[in-house]
Amino acid sequence: MNYDQLMFNINAYKENNQILDLAKFLVYEFELDHPNLEGFGFRDELEKNSILLTANGDIGERQMVLIPRNLFDFEFNLVINMIAHEMLHVRQKSPEMMLEDKNEREWQAYYEMLFHTNFPNVPDVSDYHKKFFAEKALEYYRRMGEGSELQAKYADQKLKVLSLIDNIQHNQA
Template sequence: MIALSEIEKTIKGFAQLGLTIEAAHWLVKVYELEQENFSHFELTEKAEPSFILLTTNGVIGSKQLIKLPANAFEFPLFLMLNLLAHEMLHVKQKSEKCKVEDKNEREFQAYYENLFHKEFPLIPELSTFQQKAFGNKAIEYYNRMKEGSDVQKKYAKQKEEVEKLLVKLTIM
């Protein structure tokens, strides 16, 4: 693995040259986020510090594209890496092999991944503040699933893990 200082330096270089898409491709490779169902990146308007949005677009079962803000790499690298991993998990979820149809299930899985990095173990941990925010989003999507449904039961243990992490983070 490349040293974090070198990764940050490389990303800053890409950003200074306006090579956001190239930076994203490079990070996908370095952090082993590749998915065969991924098509390409597309840029959107610049993001504001209070609202950074990446989206995965495409019909389930077909190739997916990820839209990211033109200034994506002006934000903290660990946050952007986690957001890229979140979207790459959506790419996988929308593949022919995985096909996770329910949006609430997809989002719960992706926020869970941002907290525990089981699918993408090279992704660094978020700040405590961001972990709390992502943990609360995971619980929000869990609660949007039909109460007592099979899908809620399927993720009950993971929900408990998220709740325990949120308690731990609150104590810190």
């Protein structure tokens, strides 16, 4: 589906206040689906200028992704990346993966937002958001514990994230 058709469909869902259906549509359209997804529900909006989505459910159980009603008022590439982030959590918490460590889950999800290794159809975000997500990834990397097995596991990916930040800063100079 081309961009114009996609935006037409998104606007049609929004005009009919079918926000949860729109989220489901995008999951299928961008090949983000996983059998561990129970569905979408609403969560309270934090404030007009911030977005918070969550994958709710115990590890090993099906996940309900909660989204704010105003999710689709934000820039599309950011929104689809936020949905992809939560859909990676849906996979991570599935009975097949059962990834226990929150820092590892968050590292993987933010890394995904930068490099789209699991969801190659998801478009890139702006450099501003890439830098923000890279810094969030590094925060969770630090929380893994200095010199830990987890840090060693993701050391090469960390170098890619640091290189991305350097490239963004160099391009902005």
